Amino acid sequence: MKIALLGTGFGQAHAAVYAGRKDVDDVVVFGRTPEKLKKISDQFGFATTTDLDTLIADSSVDLVDICLPTDLHVDIAVRALEAGKDVLCELPLAASMDDAQRVIAAQQASGRQVFVDMFARFSPVNEHIAQAIADQPYGPLRTWESEVRTALLWEGYDLRLDSLVMDTMHTDLDLFATALGRPESITVHGIQGKDRGSAAHVLLDYPGQVLVRCSASALMPASYGLGGGSRLAFAQGVLETEFTAGADGRGSTRLIEYTPSGRRTVELPERDVYAAVIDHVLACLAGKETSRITPESALDGLRITLDVRHRINEQA
Structure with a gap:
């Protein structure tokens, strides 16, 4: 090839x-x-x-x-x-x-x-979360919060509100869309940094009293690097993630489960998500797998992202 x-x-x-x-x-x-x-x-x-x-x-x-x-x-x-x-x-x-x-x-x-290249779909943590939402071992989902915090690690590249939504929040918005579909309503708040960077909060209201919050900030100092996490509250338990990464997006993520019986770290396989995407693409081209990342599958997440960007830009 x-x-x-x-x-x-x-x-x-x-x-x-x-x-x-x-x-x-x-x-x-x-x-x-x-x-x-x-x-x-x-x-x-x-x-x-x-x-x-x-x-x-x-x-x-x-x-x-x-x-x-x-x-x-x-x-x-x-x-x-x-x-x-x-x-x-x-x-x-x-x-x-x-x-x-x-x-x-x-x-x-x-x-x-x-x-x-919806690489976040190939993360073992995100696959575990999606399965928990679908199978409901902790009962139905009630809230899902995600947050990304980053310094401006890429030379010559800023993250104002428009690019913050498209380049930083889009992966999480796609995960919401893939697991939950399209929300009933969207509320956004955003601020621009004085010279560079920005921050935004997005609330997505889903049927069945499910509330989703997506936050991103590019106002961190260089020493902060890149980090964040998510918290999903179900009727009978909580899943919480935490990640840290470098400028290339590679890092580590841990997943903690909280239930009435206690707290435990969920052991998941290590996986390079960028390699996993390319493995999948080449397997599809060889006729060995069916694509999980078709353009059609990305439309709902893109539609939410563009809606958020439009609302953010109206405020800026």
């Missing part, structure tokens, strides 16, 4: 996964900055290019992996599909529902596959 990897920022995390796979024969990395391309080439031995048009048109490329800014996702995904390639697209899929539908239409016309 030959892969066109587009982007030298988050694309580095995908490059590290491809470098360890025996079933990937060739990777060509596209970027605009020769210095960044050289760094990836030196580290992984991959070929590089600044010519996107030629790379997408290359008949030997099987999969186009898009790790570029969100506003570039749709046009490049459509071009890749029209060129007969399968596509893995970094989240969020698109910046509007119309654009998301453009990708789906192009996929249907091409007969190729599109995967959205």
Whole structure:
């Protein structure tokens, strides 16, 4: 398999996964900055290019992996599909529902596959939570709170309210949508930092008296790094998570269960979620698995995210 990897920022995390796979024969990395391309080439031995048009048109490329800014996702995904390639697209899929539908239409016309990198769905902690909501071993869910707190760890990249919603809150909003569907109502509050950063709180009201809160802050000092967690209160128990991570998103998460019989740490397998996504994508392309991350499956989470962004922007 030959892969066109587009982007030298988050694309580095995908490059590290491809470098360890025996079933990937060739990777060509596209970027605009020769210095960044050289760094990836030196580290992984991959070929590089600044010519996107030629790379997408290359008949030997099987999969186009898009790790570029969100506003570039749709046009490049459509071009890749029209060129007969399968596509893995970094989240969020698109910046509007119309654009998301453009990708789906192009996929249907091409007969190729599109995967959205909803890596949080592959976390063992999130899989455990989703199972607990579905099977109700602790009774029905009552509240679900999630929080992400981060310093501005990426050189030259800010997180104002618009990008905070799309780039930081979207993964949790997708988890809510996947487990619970679309809420009955949404309430938002947000503030911009004086110079950089922002913070926001989102309340989602679901049928059956289920209340969900999603909070994010990019107002932390550099020494803070990245962290957060979640708390789910059920009728007969609580699940609580805590995570810490570095600028590449890799870190550790623990899950604690509280029930009337006591407190215990839930032991779960370690998993690199970025590698898990790529494992899944390649297995789907080989006909061994059915996709869990189709564009259609990402629509409800994207719709909630865009609704939150619209409401936040109205306040800003």
